[in-house]
Amino acid sequence: MRYTSAAIEALIDAFAKLPGVGRKTARRLAMHVLQQPRLEAERLASALLDAKDLVVRCSICQNVTDRDADPCRICTGQGRDQSVICVVESPVDVLAFEKTAHYKGLYHVLHGVISPLDGIGPDDINIRELLQRLQPEEGGEVREIVLALNPTVEGETTSLYLSRLIAPLGIMVTKIARGIPVGAELEFIDEATLSRAMEGRTTF
Amino acid sequence: MRYTSAAIEALIDAFAKLPGVGRKTARRLAMHVLQQPRLEAERLASALLDAKDLVVRCSICQNVTDRDADPCRICTGQGRDQSVICVVESPVDVLAFEKTAHYKGLYHVLHGVISPLDGIGPDDINIRELLQRLQPEEGGEVREIVLALNPTVEGETTSLYLSRLIAPLGIMVTKIARGIPVGAELEFIDEATLSRAMEGRTTF
Incomplete structure (x- = not known):
């Protein structure tokens, strides 16, 4: 009806x-x-x-920004550590990190991850733009790339691919820690996460 | 952020x-x-x-309709029983009855119920338009008014108000049955509904 x-x-x-x-x-x-x-x-x-x-992608970090604010406010921000770039999958991930008010470096938004099953290869996401930023003539002051992709098979694949591309450039590649979330109870944590937490243990 | x-x-x-x-x-x-x-x-x-x-209120039943379809498709519909008017609170209620494909009369949408606490009196809802439809010179063939307002205090108040206005016109005023819903289990029905169901019992 x-x-x-x-x-x-x-x-x-x-x-x-x-x-x-x-x-x-x-x-x-x-x-x-x-x-x-x-x-x-x-x-x-x-x-x-x-x-x-009005919304375009920032010509530097590829995050969403207004047409009249390109490069975006983070890329041009005062007090941002220009030597660290955090690589994320989508704009919401940038927001998540910014909410912590803890990370002070720059970002690079891939707008996707490598996913052969969905027909998404390395050329379909913003990897070329990331490599461009790492060229010595582009300022060349990048010291560290932090991989912060989602802990899925596709995310891990993309992280591996990126680390192999970037390591030869002499830039340090790190990834964010996998472990038990703050406030969680060990009893209810899945095995994969617990294993990763044990592997990634640090000195007290 | x-x-x-x-x-x-x-x-x-x-x-x-x-x-x-x-x-x-x-x-x-x-x-x-x-x-x-x-x-x-x-x-x-x-x-x-x-x-x-483009959406206006039908000049007859006050239900929502397109500007170029006034009176609405129900008011002008073939095979509609012009002698019965079902009074409802809002357009979604019309849709609910139409989905049953059982009721074949007309509707009148009040667009609200009398609610003194919210400052809504009889003149703020479409009661005048309903009475207009019941005037003998308007065709005068209405036999029955079915009150189908929500079973809230405001709905009951409005039903009572309408029944007192309409009964003197010599038109039958009925209201839809209150009772246990189809598929419900007696065990979980609230007391008020059970009492109403008992009061409204019919011969088997």
Whole structure:
């Protein structure tokens, strides 16, 4: 059974295409929009188009940034350690590290990981741009590359690939520690993580 | 900590204003929009504005309908019993009844219920429009009003108010049955519902 309005149906269909939004949620969102002032709908509509029109990738780190702020605020930031680059898979990972307010180096966003099964090879993600940043003529002051990809098979594969490419350049390659999360109980940690935590033990 | 793009922040803020969408979900939706082709964002943006611009209330039943389909498809539908009007609180309730494909009469959408605590009186919902439909000169063929408001205090109050207004017009006023839902187990039904079910028992 369909709504009595084609415009509402179209809105429900459009909402239902978003990830994690089913028909029922889409219907509730559509009814909410109908009840709100037009200004609210306009705000969301223009934010959608602005995000597509104004957001570009930073020419240095490939993270998302505004068209009029390229290079991005992190790449041009004062007090950033220009000699360390943390390599991540996607922009949300940059946000996660920035929230810690602990890491002070730069980033490089690959926008994906090597995944042969999905047809994604080294040339499909921003590896070339990373190597470009490591060339001596580009300032050449990079001392360390921190690999911070997700602990999946594809992430590990990409880390291995990158380390083999970068090590010959005489730059230190590290990866973030795998171990038990803060606040977790040993009893409920999976075997793989426990093994990694044991392997990676440090002096007290 | 904020994203490196003001446009993305604006989109996250706009998404987060939707009901049931928190910051994390809004962030995921925004990243999804960034990865989709521009056409998808355009489709949602224009659906939002169309819903505000093209959707009006049916001049008869007050349900939502397209500007170019007023009176709505139900009010003008063939094979609809013009002598029964089901009074509901909101457009989603019409949809719920239409999904049953069982009820064949007309509807009247109040767009709210009387709720003195929220400052909503009888004049703030579409009661006047309902009474207008019951006037003899308006065709005057309405035989029965079915009250199908939600079983809340406000819904019951509104039902009582309507029944007192309409009964003097010589029109039958009924309300939908309260009882145990199909498929429920008696053991887990609350006392109020069980009492209503017992009161409303019918011959087998």
